[in-house]
Amino acid sequence: MAADATLRELASRLLSARRVTVMTGAGVSAASGVPTFRGADGLWRNHRATELATPGAFAANRDVVWEWYQWRRSLIAACMPNPAHEVLARWSQRAGWCVITQNVDDLHRRAGTRDLIRLHGSIWELSCWSHCGGRRDPWRDERIAIPPAELICPSCGGPARPAVVWFGESLNAGDVARATEASRCDVFIAAGTSAVVYPAAGFIDVARRAGAFTVEINPEQTDASSAVDLAIRAPAEEIFPRVDRLL
Numbered sequence: 001m002a003a004d005a006t007l008r009e010l011a012s013r014l015l016s017a018r019r020v021t022v023m024t025g026a027g028v029s030a031a032s033g034v035p036t037f038r039g040a041d042g043l044w045r046n047h048r049a050t051e052l053a054t055p056g057a058f059a060a061n062r063d064v065v066w067e068w069y070q071w072r073r074s075l076i077a078a079c080m081p082n083p084a085h086e087v088l089a090r091w092s093q094r095a096g097w098c099v100i101t102q103n104v105d106d107l108h109r110r111a112g113t114r115d116l117i118r119l120h121g122s123i124w125e126l127s128c129w130s131h132c133g134g135r136r137d138p139w140r141d142e143r144i145a146i147p148p149a150e151l152i153c154p155s156c157g158g159p160a161r162p163a164v165v166w167f168g169e170s171l172n173a174g175d176v177a178r179a180t181e182a183s184r185c186d187v188f189i190a191a192g193t194s195a196v197v198y199p200a201a202g203f204i205d206v207a208r209r210a211g212a213f214t215v216e217i218n219p220e221q222t223d224a225s226s227a228v229d230l231a232i233r234a235p236a237e238e239i240f241p242r243v244d245r246l247l
């Protein structure tokens with residue numbers, strides 16, 4: 001249970017801030033029922049989740065990777081945004097307040113978050129595996145019970161892939177530029193992320209170097225805990241509503 005005085009301090013920082021940025025990770029969707037990547041949750045049929053999220057895994061075993069994504073898509077389709085998503089959606093309406101997410105589940109979008117920066121893409125969008133150029137932008141496809149062989153690029157007929165960012169792949173340069181800019185703020189909150197995946201984890205340093213008051217919300221200690229000004233060891237779905245009530 002986070003102390004009231006700690007949350008009052010955070011609320012008063014937020015009230016005097018001009019620019020506030022919240023970066024979220026898988027832990028923010030945990031209370032909605034979406035499994036996280038690391039720790040006990042990050043296993044799927046003896047595969048480590050992070051080992052399936054690579055171009056090499058897709059090249060070697062497209063059906064297994066697609067099966068994992070279709071399993072996740074059906075699981076996420078049955079999940080609802082939780083109180084953390086709802087508070088962040090309201091905060092995103094405030095001028096100068098911004099949400100960056102590493103999550104691909106679109107639960108922030110479903111909660112109505114404005115100007116959301118999705119660093120790692122969306123599990124509900126597809127793109128052409130061979131970058132054929134006919135479809136430069138990802139397209140939305142929310143069908144779940146589809147055999148992988150039918151998930152094809154409408155332009156070249158080759159395999160489609162989830163339009164998410166895998167290890168070793170570059171993030172969208174425009175998203176990185178917007179996120180870097182948003183990280184130069186007065187209060188930066190990293191919530192529900194293990195802070196091990198770059199460049200996302202690096203935005204906490206960008207914020208600190210720009211003079212932001214940095215905060216972590218996570219029930220566990222992470223690589224970022226010792227670097228932030230305030231580490232709140234509690235679940236995001238509990239803390240965001242409590243802080244919101246103090247604003």
Ligand code: BJW
Nearest residue numbers: 025026027036037038102164168192193194197198235236
């Ligand atoms: C709660 C909670 C509750 C639980 N409330 N909290 C610099 C240094 C070192 C390495 C690199 C570097 N720069 C780049 C790299 C390489 C690599 C990288 O970072 N590797 C490290 C792991 C070492 N990065 C990349 O490859 C990136 N690309 C890139 O940099 O391109 C340039 C380049 C090209 C070629 C070579 C080198 C560089 C791309 C990274 C893409 C990450 N993709 C994934 C999959 C997305 C698709 C999908 O979902 O299928 O993104 S991996 C996975 O990890 C996913 C997540 O977004 C990401 C982060 O995970 P997250 O959100 O932190 O989740 P967890 O599970 O780790 O943590 C959950 C946390 O929640 C825990 O702490 C819990 O305690 C907590 N929690 N309940 C609050 N209720």
Ligand code: ZN
Nearest residue numbers: 128132153156
């Ligand atoms: Zn194509």
